[in-house]
Amino acid sequence: MSCHTAPAGRPLVTRPGHPTRDGASESRPLRVALLGNPNVGKSTVFNWLTGMHQHVGNWPGKTVDHRVGRLDVAGRCVELVDLPGIYELSPYTLEECVAREYLLDERPGLLICVVDAARLERNLYLVIDALDLGIPTVVALTMLNEPRDDGRSVDAAGLAACLGVPVVPMDGRTGSGLEALLERIAAAARGELAPPPGTVRLGTEMEAAIRSVEEVLAPGLGLPARWAAIKALEGDPRILALLGGGSQAARAALAAFREGAMRVADERYRWIQSHAPRCLTAARAASPRRWAAEQVDVILTHRYAGPMVTLLLLAGAIWGAFRMAAPPRDALAWAFGALAGLAGAVIRPPWPEWVRSLVVDGVIGGVATVAEFVPIIGAFFVLLGVLEDSGYFARAAFVLDRLVGRFGIQGRCGIGLLVGLGCNVPAVMAARTAHDARSRLFAMLLVPPVICSARLVVVGYVTSVFFGPSGAWVVAGLYLTSAGLVVGMAALLNRTAFRQEPEPMLIELPPFRWPRPKDVLTYAWHESALFLRRALVIIAPMTVAVWAASYFPGGSIDTSLLGRVGQFLAPLGAPLGLDWRMIVALLSGFLAKEGTLSAIAVLYGTTGAGGLAGALQAAVEVPQALAFVTFFAFYTPCLATVVTIYQESRSARSTAFAVANSLAVAALLAFVVFHGARWLGPWARTAVAAAAGGAGG
């Protein structure tokens, strides 16, 4: 499949010091897959092997990160695929399906199982599962320092003898062991690495059952026989479906075997328990580091302190991400401003005025809109990367699950919603941290009502114009409404489209580890690049189109097509208290919410006494202003968010729902606020004046 190959023309890494056969590169790349549990340092191994020569996208039709890298080992081109982190090769989570389908359909030439020595027993479970696939396998043993610090000794050769496959000890921080791993890849490229010899045998009764199923399996299945037999015994629905037309004998053999999945797991862990002590000695005393880590967990997840610590840490991190993004964002804005100024100076008569506007406001403005998003998205992915790699993400998810779980929102989804306070785009992209398709879509659909920072800028300005310092109460009210909308929407979605029960909470709390800056930056870089690629092809052209609509035929927004659309829609806006200029500003705000302010400035004029604020106060009644900020806070998410929802969900229906739903909610709220404010007007004015007086005094 073409989607599994990196773009052609990418320079290949050549690592010197390896035995080359003829120096001749074979045309077909050797496919190598990286498999392992989550948080075992798989990405670190991937980054060590590929450097920046990697490509991040989605698996076809799935919202699962698909990372492919290329490198050259001993003159042979190697295509390295980073499979998602999973616990077993069952078909239940999206990640498992993706990993399993790749291993079965693409049959890579080499499988590198990354194993965390600190959690050896549990990690070996997946290795044993994967060995039965019959693909040549190498085990990369990482995090060796942790058991060693606890006084336990690790015997890589002993593990290799038990499993029957080579074991390469590695250190993710220093990259030691990398050369040995490359040697193994080179051996696999030369065809010198045999499939696993099958030294891992389960109990006698189990082996007899496996053999009997193996014998009666339909031969044309095209699956590794032993692996398929075990999966059939486990009651794997996909394998059983393939066996559907199988023989009577096969079905009889399977029917006789009850609670297969648990018995297989039991047998595998028995094998692990009897062999693991040979490779990893038991701790002589309780490990002080382990004790300390557990105490940290006790505090972080404490009944009362936990939620406070979590919210403070996440709020601080989001704020930090924003501060981090601000300087490059300002620099980009300055650069694009300078470019626009230059273009404006160069394009002079005899060029018509519209050409100047097209270049300055349309093209440069459009690219600038996209480009200014990139630092924010990059910063948020740095934040997510740090949270994920340090192991804190799982703790925050665990704590938030207790807070928002009662509303049918999973903890992981809650973190995405907090990120949405900064920017909705990475929040939608963060939905991919959920484990099943249902939770992903659910998480994405809850993001739009979260008021992002761009909306806060506009809301903050308008409320300060009309209410002065007490405008903060209006803003607080909007945030409360936002929280209410998220909870209400979650309840509504849980009762309608998502009637399927959410997964009960079961999350691993991985060991705390210092994130490796290079891994975090690589991750953020590729995710931002993914956004930029998508955005430039859709958002920039759309910006030009909207520019055209706001310029032609009159040459100014109030006489333009967009202005006319606004006037045409004015009767619809009237019950909500929105005049045609507000509608035009809202339409242009679809591109990027902060753009609404510049449209308002053009439409209401800034030349009168008191500038824009004076013009607004003169032209707009207080209930109208309230209705406007309410509508603005919740109406359709910005173009970048809509595009991202579509790209991530691949569902036009869900995207349309997100847009239509927010429009309907915004209209309803604006209607209520407008009429409520008019009705309560005289009373509210006294109250606001009193509050302002109180604040002033």
Add this chain to the structure above:
Amino acid sequence: MGHPCIPLHPTDQLAQGVAIPLARLRPGDEATVVRIAGGTRLARRLSALGFTPGVTVRVVARPGAPAIVSVRGCRLGMGQQVLERIWVTPEQ
């Protein structure tokens, strides 16, 4: 919570060797897994994560209904529903 008919803690009334759900344990308690109730996806996932008969588990923290449970050198955050599915015999 404190209803007299519902023993909240193994040491209260239950004799040793009687299986109780993991949800009844307190922080610091250790127990041996006896079985996983039900034969569905969740039971399967729990087995793969290491909850097999005979394995020792320990409750690290219990902030309300969910708990942090240590099994085979890994810590897992588990909700009430999950804790109810794992039957264990507490160790003294």
